[in-house]
Structures are given as structure tokens and as C-alpha cells.
Amino acid sequence: MASEQTINALMCGTGEYTTGWTGSGASQSDKKIGVVALTLFDLRRRGKVDHLAMVGVNGKKFPAIREHLQTNIAGAYKDMDVSFDEFPKNNLVDAESYKQAIDKMKPGEAVIIFTPDTTHYPIAVYAIERGLHVLVTKPATKLLSHHNDLIALAKKHKVCCWVEHHKRFDPVYSDAKARAATLGEFNFFNAWMSQPKSQLTTFKDWAGKESDISYYLSSHHIDVCCWILQDTAVPTRVVASAATGIATSEPYNCVPQTEDTITLLVDWQSTKSQTHKGTAVYTASWTAPLKAGVHSAQHWYYMAEKGEISVDQAHRGYDVTLDETGKAWYNPFYMKYSPSESGHFDGQRGYGYISIEKFIDAARSVNAGLTTADEYDKNGFPTIANTVLTTAILHAGRISLDEKRPVGIKKEGDLWVLE
16 A cells, blocks of 8 residues: 555635635635635645645636735745646636646546535536546535435545535534434424625625525535434425525615525434434524624524533634724634744644545545545545435425425435435
């Protein structure tokens, strides 16, 4: 067996989560210098990653992105190389430039996809078919059939295909999952997640057109619930409801079909007891107040036959008050942007960082022959196989809204399908 070597990686998507740049300037959210690029630059400094590339649709953005990264990352942290190869080149605009970028890669390299929801599937397919490891942001796909395709493709090509469900690496969530396992049969789960109305401006190009707030936000806590209940209960039916009127009004003027808040009611069936059934309510909104003190309000409650768990992810007893902006709650457990005593980046313990590092480590291990890609399905990692029910619930919710009916979820052979 070979030793683990560094790995080359391509970042698909140049927006807020990758670079912290939104096109109109640095993001005003809690990701002002991004997550993906910053993490990969640091993994390169640490000797895990080598050559980096970034692909978007509009090559005209790259000069501003490079200046942003140079000032706010290279200029803020010691020994941080922010160089990368760009696609499309020469200020071109090309929606399929990801193909050119991927064609230059070799099997065993990594592709990290943070692009609009409808583009995840074609990019992931193109990469996996060329023997590349893939990390895709949530939701992995909008359609359950596409998710099933990626499971089969990853298995065929023996590559890692993971979904960037970083909340699985939150120490509080991880501890809560372990404690939930001791509480007996599941009974009730309730999750809330919201972001301020300003997000309707940030995401206006696709909000209500290519995806919705349930796919964008509820994907986080639906996956947490599926993760907690893995091997103990399965979803059987989804009914969705939505509030409207804010996103489509002034000053946001989103397309007429844009929902403000979406709630999914999901029935769960125990796999160990026919008499035990549970219910879950997942709500997501992007019409929260502009100055709520947190970028993402988020909490969830879990009840089982022997106890309950309540988690407020947004408020962890750490708040800062400023004359100009008032009180704000921060979450350094996610990404710590302040430098270390030596001046280096110091966010390696943040679960936003860890979720990317774990994927890179898995890809390097598979390349070295130390593990196989399917081994990670058995260990609770957010692999494409382990996250299929999250997509099933989200897709069922969208159908329920569009067709105004309950949608069933069942297993046919090895495949999960919708009714």
C-alpha cells in the first residue's frame, strides 16, 4: 500500500461559501471570507492539499475575488498561499466551464461543489465518471432519482462521494446523537432554521426559480434527524405547507412562486417496533428580521420514550454588543476566523473546516489503498449513500407543495422511491 499523498482539488462555485465574495462585495453574513477556499488554502499549508483550481460561470469576477482573498486571507494570516488556477479564463462567461476544469484533472483528485442546487447533479456526474472524488454541498440533489444515480456511480467508480452536512461534525450535535441512542423509541422532532430577509437579495438569481428555502435550510436539520434515526426509524409520508407574500413584495420582488417559509410534516416508522411511530416538523424561512443578532436562527427538539434533547445552535452563551450594531451571538465552533498566537489561521477545530478536511482525508486514504470508499458508509459519515433519506424528504416536500397532496416514501429493493 502506498503512503498518503497530497491531493489536488477543484472548487466549483465562486460565491459566498467558497470565497466570501458575493459579486457586490464581501459577504455581510458570518462568512465574510468564506469557508471552502480558506479551508483548502490552510490544508495546503498543512501539506494535505497541493494544486488548487476554482471554476465559476463568469470569469470577469476573478480579479475582484483574487484581490479579496489576497487582502482578507493572505493579508490576515501568516504563510497563507491563496493562489489558484481559474476557469473560465480570459474573462469569459461559460456555464459549462466546469467541464474544461475537470478535463484537466486526473483520477483520484477531488472536486468540491458549491453551486446552485440544480447544477449539483450534472457536475457531480461529470466528475465521478472521470474517477474523481466529490464533495457536494447540501442538498446533494433536488430529485431522489438523481441522488440514487450518484450512489450507483460512486459505487461503480469506487470513489468517495460525500455531502457537506457539516452539522454532523458539530460537537454538540454529535454528542446529542450519541445520547439520543440511549432514549429508546423516537416520538417527536421539531426543527426551526431561518435567515434574514437580506438573503432574498443575495439569492435573488435563483430563489423561487431553481430552488426553495426548504432545500436550502431545512436540509441541515432533516439530515441531523435522519442521522440520529439511522437504522432505527424510516420516513413514510410527507405533507408540506408554505407561507408567502414577503419575498414577492417590495423591495425583494422575487418571482411569484417564491415561498417565504416552508414547513414539512413527516411521519416516521420504527424499524424495530410496528407500534412505535414518530412525527417530525421541519420549518425553514428566509424572511426573518434583519437585525436578529444571528445570521441563522436555528434550534431543534428531540423527544423519545425515555427522555428529550433540546439544542439551540445559534445561542451558546456567547454574545457581543456593539454601539453600532447592537447585540450579536457568535459561533466560533463553526469557523474561527481570528488568527493564532503565531499569526496563522487557527480554525482547524471548527466543524465547517472539519467537514471538508474529513472528506480530503478520506479521498487521500482511498487513493493510498488504506481504505475503500464504501467503508465510510458504515461509519456514519455523510456519504451519498448515508444521506439518501434527506433528499427523499426534501423532494417529497416539494412535490407536496406543488401538487397539494401527501407524498409517500418507501423502499423498493435497494432503492428509496416516492409515491
